[in-house]
Amino acid sequence: MDRIPEETNELTNFILNDVLYGLELDPKDSEQLLSYMRERHEHLFGPHSTYFVLGSYESPFKYRLDAALNVLNYRHDAYAYLLATQPELDVSDAVPALKVKFFLHALYADSIPLILEHDTGGAVAEFGRVERPALLDRTFLFPRARDEHYGDDSLLTTRDAVRARAVELAYHADDLSAALETLAERARENGLELSAEDLDSYLESELGGRTPSYSGVITDSLRHLESLNRCFSWTTREELEAQLSHVP
CATH class of the missing domain: 3.40.50 (Rossmann fold)
Incomplete structure (x- = not known):
């Protein structure tokens, strides 16, 4: 039907x-x-x-x-x-x-x-x-x-932005441990006292210890819904709440 x-x-x-x-x-x-x-x-x-x-x-x-x-x-x-x-x-x-x-x-x-x-x-x-x-x-x-919204290092000037980037890395990085080390270094260069262990602990609380991913079948359907303007990516809870404005 x-x-x-x-x-x-x-x-x-x-x-x-x-x-x-x-x-x-x-x-x-x-x-x-x-x-x-x-x-x-x-x-x-x-x-x-x-x-x-x-x-x-x-x-x-x-x-x-x-x-x-x-x-x-x-x-x-x-x-x-x-x-x-x-x-x-x-x-x-x-x-x-x-x-x-x-x-x-x-x-x-x-x-x-x-x-x-x-x-x-x-x-x-x-x-x-x-x-x-x-x-x-x-x-x-x-x-x-x-989608990755925090890949630009110039955006990593706040703890929230660094944590959001850590979430994106959890979905996309081939070597998450190495990527978190690099991200922590960038954070410290911007005056933020964050370690790779801090970021890993944050991911534990956000993702429940899961290594998140989307299979090829899911990704294919996501592309389809994106083309129909029915798919809206988010990283932080605040972004999710803003993206919900697309729901009439």
Whole structure:
């Protein structure tokens, strides 16, 4: 399907055919599905703007999801939310409840911001789902450090800028230890008392010990979304909050 279902029967058919690939639902599961849609309709699909925020729930990445929620909920008459905060869909074990729940919300959100910081986990599965035609025109992708904004040494005059450059190096440097040593030297030349160990500790707190990267498959999709003006790189939380202005 390349458009949003407009009424209940059409949505049910979409779930059965495009999400469950023809899996038969027993009468109880069908009733639970309809009941869930009725209960959530007024709350999620009312006159306010709804933002279905996607991304990694792991710490520390969830801190950026929380920041995005705060920014979007600050808007007038807006409701930004995570899938985890929505009621569970009570269906039999034969039905992938989380997958169905995802599509029930994604199909009717006004906008779908996806915060991407690495290429593993549930956020990557969500990335694959939102590339469907019915969802893509409302999806906005925010990959961390896809572009490098702090590569110019003349910018490295504050601790925040040096730390932001360290994050970018974590994504792009072939030899991160050597790159952090060089960055620390530049920082000290600019009068900032920072060591490679300080920067490594900062990366631990920002990235949870993970070595972040984007696979070739992810990178290819990022290029596609960039060409559609749906992909906006960021490095710091403040930059993410500013980039969210691209979400209508």
